[in-house]
Amino acid sequence: MSMSDTLSLPVANIEAAIECLLFVAGEPVPISELARALEMEEIPVESALRSFQVTLTERGSGLNLIRIAGGWQLATRPAFSEVVARLLTRTSTKLTRASMETLAIIAYRQPITAPEIEAVRGVSVAGVLKTLLERRLIREAGRKQALGRPMLYETTPDFLHYFAISDLSQLPAIDLDTAPPVSAEAIMHGNPSLSTPISDEAENSDQTEDTLEEN
Amino acid sequence: METVQGNFTTSNTTARHTIFNTPSPHFKTAVFEGPLDLLLHLIRINQVDIYDIPIAQITEQYLQYVAVLEEIDLASVGEYVLMAATLIEIKSRMLLPRPPQEAGEEDEGEDPRAELVARLLEYQQYQGVVEAFRTWEEMRKKLFFRTAMEHTDDYILPVPEGEAHVSQLYSALMRLLSEAGLEEQPITAVTPRRRLSLRLKMAEILRHLQRAGEEGLSFEALFDLPCPRYDIVLAFLSLLELLRQGRILAFQENPKAPIRLIIIALEEPNEYE
Incomplete structure (x- = not known):
């Protein structure tokens, strides 16, 4: 089927087709995948998604179309959450504060090693990392080219999904420049060079930045 | 206080x-x-x-x-x-007390x-x-999503982020085995004992992939067809082990595309040599 054939479909049909795709997928579908299935360009697909979003609201549907974890997905409307929760058995638990803090640090400084996280939090993170890995909120992202080749960690699409955001750019802006990363070495050796001016840490932060850029 | x-x-x-x-x-x-x-x-x-x-x-x-x-x-x-x-x-x-200002490497101020x-x-x-x-x-927590139902064998959803799924590797293996005409072989067939160990095969695959560099190799390229079933199984096992160790990466552009394999750390010495 050529593209012009599909494009000549009435808008309502494209929306219906999108509804089908999102219904069967059961996970966030990137626009590229929708476009591939619809044999359409991504831009018209995106506008069809937007108008489908409006259509759902106008028809008073119990479903809502949201952008989440790098794709589009049908979700129940928050207003009906209690009804749905009564039907389903609740299994999920909230993240602990330790998990939250660790996740926050990883989200902003990924990829990041365990000692680097510990330098920020001031406490060991081994157990927390294990939990976060098990919950698939983070994953291993290779090893840092540094002494001991420590494992690097980054957030996953499941992380985005857990907080219902579509990508990392939606994270609240923070100003890490006012608080330069503390060298992990200083913490590990238990002797932070307290008199060292902050700017002297350029070497350490350079290393971190390099890894960030590679990613 | x-x-x-x-x-x-x-x-x-x-x-x-x-x-x-x-x-x-x-x-x-x-x-x-x-x-x-x-x-x-x-x-x-x-x-x-x-x-x-x-x-x-x-x-x-x-x-x-x-x-x-x-x-x-x-x-x-x-x-x-x-x-x-x-x-x-x-x-x-x-x-x-602050020592008098002396030009030193430490900023006393x-x-x-x-x-x-x-x-x-x-x-x-x-x-x-x-x-x-x-x-x-x-x-x-106020949002609920539909979980994907089991799909029929004919269709699977694309694997996220271009990574090949275990089941896709498996179907690739099955395709190879059938191409090699080994499916119908009677189980009584005698295969001569081979010397090649898993370790050696892993080293060989790593060497191939190292040479291929960032381009990587296709899944099929790892199998020297026609060859005995043992070699296919051995190569496949080596592949799984290398994937498990995170030394290589398997990915696929789309569900129909060939599975490609690339080595993860190029500078890593091949310890299986």
């Missing part, structure tokens, strides 16, 4: 009672996420400027908390003791608290993020 909101007292035992057994508004449920969390809490309740921390006062309160912690949770006290040492070091540095403040500020920012995360988590 007595004016401090946190109800710290000078005796450790009393402090414990104050902190954990009486309905003190601040410490009844105070469980800290570590030394920085505790420090920020002390700064907050004492209403002092984070850029101008009264080190003596804060250190004293900090040590009292650590003493209490020592009695109730010895395991986690270590992390706090490190910070206590840091605080005491800062305190002693601040007590020392530097506030001994500077690095601690920087750490506290960074940590505080992440605490702010945690608040946002909490709100999002709460909102997200």
Whole structure:
């Protein structure tokens, strides 16, 4: 089927087709995948998604179309959450504060090693990392080219999904420049060079930045 | 001390009672996420400027908390003791008279608290993020999604992020086996014992992939068809082991595209040689 054939479909049909795709997928579908299935360009697909979003609201549907974890997905409307929760058995638990803090640090400084996280939090993170890995909120992202080749960690699409955001750019802006990363070495050796001016840490932060850029 | 909101007292035992057994508004449920969390809490309740921390006062309160912690949770006290040492070091540095300005490698004018403040500020920012995360988590819990049903064997969803799924590797293996005409072979067929071990095969695959560089190789290229079933199985096992060890990566542009394999760390010495 050529593209012009599909494009000549009435808008309502494209929306219906999108509804089908999102219904069967059961996970966030990137626009590229929708476009591939619809044999359409991504831009018209995106506008069809937007108008489908409006259509759902106008028809008073119990479903809502949201952008989440790098794709589009049908979700129940928050207003009906209690009804749905009564039907389903609740299994999920909230993240602990330790998990939250660790996740926050990883989200902003990924990829990041365990000692680097510990330098920020001031406490060991081994157990927390294990939990976060098990919950698939983070994953291993290779090893840092540094002494001991420590494992690097980054957030996953499941992380985005857990907080219902579509990508990392939606994270609240923070100003890490006012608080330069503390060298992990200083913490590990238990002797932070307290008199060292902050700017002297350029070497350490350079290393971190390099890894960030590679990613 | 007595004016401090946190109800710290000078005796450790009393402090414990104050902190954990009486309905003190601040410490009844105070469980800290570590030394920085505790420090920020002390700064907050004492209403002092984070850029101008009264080190003596804060250190004293900090040590009292650590003493209490020592009695109730010895395991986690270590992390706090490190910070206590840091605080005491800062305190002693601040007590020392400033040596006359001499051109040295160290900037004598530097506030001994500077690095601690920087750490506290960074940590505080992440605490702010945690608040946002909490709100999002709460909102997200109001959303429900349809979980994907089992799809028929004919269709599977694309694997996210271009990574090949185990089942796709499996179907590729099955395709190879059938191409090699090995499916119909009677199980009584005699295969001569081969010397090649898994280890050697892994080394061989790594070598091939190293040579292929970033381009990588197709899944099929690893199999020298036609060849005995043993070789196919061995190559496949080596492949799985290398994937498990995270030394190679299997990916696929789309579900119909050939599976491609690339080596992950090119500079890594091939330890199976």
